[in-house]
Amino acid sequence: MPKLISKDLYRISFTLKKEFHRRVFTAVFNFVLIFVIINLILSFVAFPVKERSDSMGPDIAKNSLIFVSPLNLPVKRGEVYLVDKNSPVNTVGKKILNAAIRFFTFQKRGLEKNTENLSSRMCLRRVIGLPGDTVYMKNFVIYVKSAGEKYFLTEFELSEKKYNIDIEKLPGNWDTLVGFRGSFTPVTLGPGQYFVIADNRLSSLDSRLWGVVNKKDLVAKTIALYYPVKRARIF
Numbered sequence: 001m002p003k004l005i006s007k008d009l010y011r012i013s014f015t016l017k018k019e020f021h022r023r024v025f026t027a028v029f030n031f032v033l034i035f036v037i038i039n040l041i042l043s044f045v046a047f048p049v050k051e052r053s054d055s056m057g058p059d060i061a062k063n064s065l066i067f068v069s070p071l072n073l074p075v076k077r078g079e080v081y082l083v084d085k086n087s088p089v090n091t092v093g094k095k096i097l098n099a100a101i102r103f104f105t106f107q108k109r110g111l112e113k114n115t116e117n118l119s120s121r122m123c124l125r126r127v128i129g130l131p132g133d134t135v136y137m138k139n140f141v142i143y144v145k146s147a148g149e150k151y152f153l154t155e156f157e158l159s160e161k162k163y164n165i166d167i168e169k170l171p172g173n174w175d176t177l178v179g180f181r182g183s184f185t186p187v188t189l190g191p192g193q194y195f196v197i198a199d200n201r202l203s204s205l206d207s208r209l210w211g212v213v214n215k216k217d218l219v220a221k222t223i224a225l226y227y228p229v230k231r232a233r234i235f
Helices: 002-045 092-104
Strands: 047-050 065-069 080-083 123-129 132-138 141-145 184-188 193-197 218-227
Touching: 047 218, 065 193
Parallel strands: none
Antiparallel strands: 047 065, 065 218, 080 123, 080 218, 123 193, 132 141, 132 184
């Protein structure tokens, strides 16, 4: 009788150990799988950036946290993009290589010199002019004539996204030749060229200073604002 009890205890103990090992393996496997999926998403689908200035106010306030997507999506008028005119990641091959490096280094390394905060040397800007458009500015409002059209319309009439711009009233003795340009003559965009501008028209650098940007300079498209929570939304 004691021998039977001993065998039963051994069998029960073995079963419990086997079940314990199975549960540990399942937990570790699930943790690794979730980690890999999250890392893949951050590398290839979307990653967070922080708006460090008031340049996109009032719609995107300073210190807002935003998810942007590096996917090669069609660029639409009125959309906000993360722009980097000096990015070393400027070809499809380099983008794939950079994403792979960031994946295997857990977002700590990449082709960029500073990957600890990818938004530290980039900026969010709104796309106003598309290839073939002719654009000009008057009193800080952009007017656009699409390719093949006869008439200019305001940026708000043509944009697929609703937004607001920040135009503070200038002092009466303000020298319009100094600081940020509130008006400029028509400029026609060539193939693959885009005109980008900040919503805060008085205190931001954009295509008024840089000139037009190319498709490769549009690093990632904004897809969602998640902080502050009360202003969270999908773009």
